[in-house]
Amino acid sequence: MSLFAPLANPWIASQRPYQPGRPIEEVARELGLGDVEGIVKLASNENALGPSPKAQEAMRRAIPKMHLYPDGGSFYLRQALAKRYRISDDMVMLGCGCNEHAVLLAHAFMDKGDNLVVSERSFVVYKLVAALYHCHSVEVPMRGMTHDLDAMLKAITPRTKVVVVGNPNNPTGTMVTQADVDRFVERVPANVVTVFDEAYMELLDPKDQVDTLKHMKAAKKPVVTLRTFSKAYGLAGLRVGYAMAQPDAIDLLNKVRQPFNVNAMAQAAAVAALEDEAHLEATRRMLREGRIHLMEGMRKLGLDPVESVTNFILFPFKKAAGLTAALTKRKVIVRPMAGFGLPEHVRVSVGTAKENAQFLRALSEALIELE
């Protein structure tokens, strides 16, 4: 008999926790392999090139100081980001991945009975977090696989506190344009916080990136932009992301965070990673080539993948769970999308050329097995 369940807040007890991509070690155990050698993980949109060598060196240098608490204000990292984006350092706030910002935003802005507007096929964490704060999510249908920003505007009610636009969007890999974003910000009511989740933005060539900082700098609407070191910078394991917003928003977020929410090794690595333009460029090159390789390969196998601008590709497949299992048996881990409300879709992250080839080989065998 559970001692705790009857004591829990009822809206918490009924929640289902986030289902993360499976760790490579767990799959190795399941397959009865001694180690992870030969297993390819393309399930969590990580950077297949790994962390930049400069970040790795910074982490090694940080080891002897790990008995000290980190800088609770992430001073040097905030300075580096402020310089990069030409904003003042009181407009930047670091977090334990930008996942933490999803929680902090709800904590700071949402109250029981409020709602959060988001696209139906988008990052599930926002919906989970809204529920934690006793709030509803309004899930807005998309136009095909892309956000319908007009429909999102129409879905806003007097109880809406936050609207989230993932751009590029996970798990569809699509994006909305600069003109779409500008029009959206112009029309969104001033009593709604607009969050642009740009976890994948730096993976795009600079000329293709959408600028939301201009809206933040203009300070006419409450706009927050989120970015992360987990994707383009290959530091997902360290958990470091950041919010950029007007100083009064940053003040509020600082009130609801833990005092030491970003560890010292993460801060050191992130500062160094920001300086490694060559690694970022190599990542973009790998993705450009990898997407072409994967799209062509999947189409040749009769699949219909969604055109992606980023480091993962979504494709429809009726027996998604069966396909995922058949690929796992062949040492390739991908992500079934049932947890994202897409039970007949699978998402594969773009890996190195070798990993992509291993995925396509395994996929062609798995498709025969499932025929």
Ligand SMILES: Cc1ncc(COP(=O)(O)O)c(C=O)c1O
């Ligand atoms: C759209 C989106 N936002 C935020 C995150 C969280 O990133 P972080 O690792 O910084 O917490 C992810 C991670 O997969 C994501 O896909």
